[in-house]
Amino acid sequence: MLPAAPGPNLSLDVFREGLRELGYVEGQDIAFEPRFTNQMAQLPDLAAELVGLGVDVIAVVGAVTARAAMRATADIPIVFTVVVDAVEDELVPAMERPGGNVTGVTSFDPEQPRSQMRLLKEAIPGLQRVAILGDAAIMGALMAANEAAAKAEGLNPHALLLQGPAPDLDGAFAAIRQAGAEALLVLEVPVTNAHGGRIAERATAMRLPSMFAVDRAVHEPMLAYGTSILEAARRMAGVVDHILKGARPGDLPVEAVTRHGLVVNLKVARKIGVTIPPDVLGRADRVIE
Numbered sequence: 001m002l003p004a005a006p007g008p009n010l011s012l013d014v015f016r017e018g019l020r021e022l023g024y025v026e027g028q029d030i031a032f033e034p035r036f037t038n039q040m041a042q043l044p045d046l047a048a049e050l051v052g053l054g055v056d057v058i059a060v061v062g063a064v065t066a067r068a069a070m071r072a073t074a075d076i077p078i079v080f081t082v083v084v085d086a087v088e089d090e091l092v093p094a095m096e097r098p099g100g101n102v103t104g105v106t107s108f109d110p111e112q113p114r115s116q117m118r119l120l121k122e123a124i125p126g127l128q129r130v131a132i133l134g135d136a137a138i139m140g141a142l143m144a145a146n147e148a149a150a151k152a153e154g155l156n157p158h159a160l161l162l163q164g165p166a167p168d169l170d171g172a173f174a175a176i177r178q179a180g181a182e183a184l185l186v187l188e189v190p191v192t193n194a195h196g197g198r199i200a201e202r203a204t205a206m207r208l209p210s211m212f213a214v215d216r217a218v219h220e221p222m223l224a225y226g227t228s229i230l231e232a233a234r235r236m237a238g239v240v241d242h243i244l245k246g247a248r249p250g251d252l253p254v255e256a257v258t259r260h261g262l263v264v265n266l267k268v269a270r271k272i273g274v275t276i277p278p279d280v281l282g283r284a285d286r287v288i289e
Helices: 010-021 040-053 063-072 112-123 141-152 169-178 190-194 196-205 214-219 229-244 266-272 278-283
Strands: 058-061 078-081 102-106 129-135 156-162 183-186 210-213 223-226 261-265 286-288
Touching (some): 010 229, 063 078, 102 229, 112 223, 112 278, 129 141, 129 190, 169 196, 190 196, 196 210, 210 214, 214 223, 214 261, 261 266, 266 286
Parallel strands (some): 129 156, 183 210, 261 286
Antiparallel strands (some): 223 261
């Protein structure tokens, strides 16, 4: 599986757990060859290395990684996750029948940007200006979708793109303050995932309500909402299982995770002086006191 930032990786852990639940025993009937990097320039070499090992399946995280694997092989099955739009990213010609040697699971719900903005408006009555924090290293489709959703909900978006691997958070939060943002939406992208704890801490220190992806509730934003990339990683194990049992990746439709989860952190809300409306609390899957 490749890539992810070096260090603990929940997507890989959940993927492995999913295969164990399907009956695979590591070291007995399955072996993993993990490759990690936070340097995109290393991807072609890592992909070529896995092809040279003769692996049976290459599981990848992200569209950039998938494209590197596709350039390395047209024969070994490739299964992806954490991809915004597999067709727009030119990974597959069609979600229903991808063809070729590539398929996967996406956790991107095209309706999620609009529902995020609606939730922010519910949680923060009178909200007008929202900052959106993204990653300069990835394609702009995700940021564009969220800017459009904000405008459609009558909000004024202020987009900011961080440059990894050591982003200028001081500059970003200075720009957020200057823009007069009343809430912060943090997109689930590599640079914000890597620095999520620091981003959430700064937002809370500024008394700025923040919303992260549902899997990033551990960083302690005020709200964590959306589809789960960890659920997508678990379902990716099922796709790999089908392939190892003889299915052709091109015949397996790209699966989509569409269930939204909501975590409300009341401890953070109280700290920044926000009262979460009862209707929002009532929809929460988890409330952190």
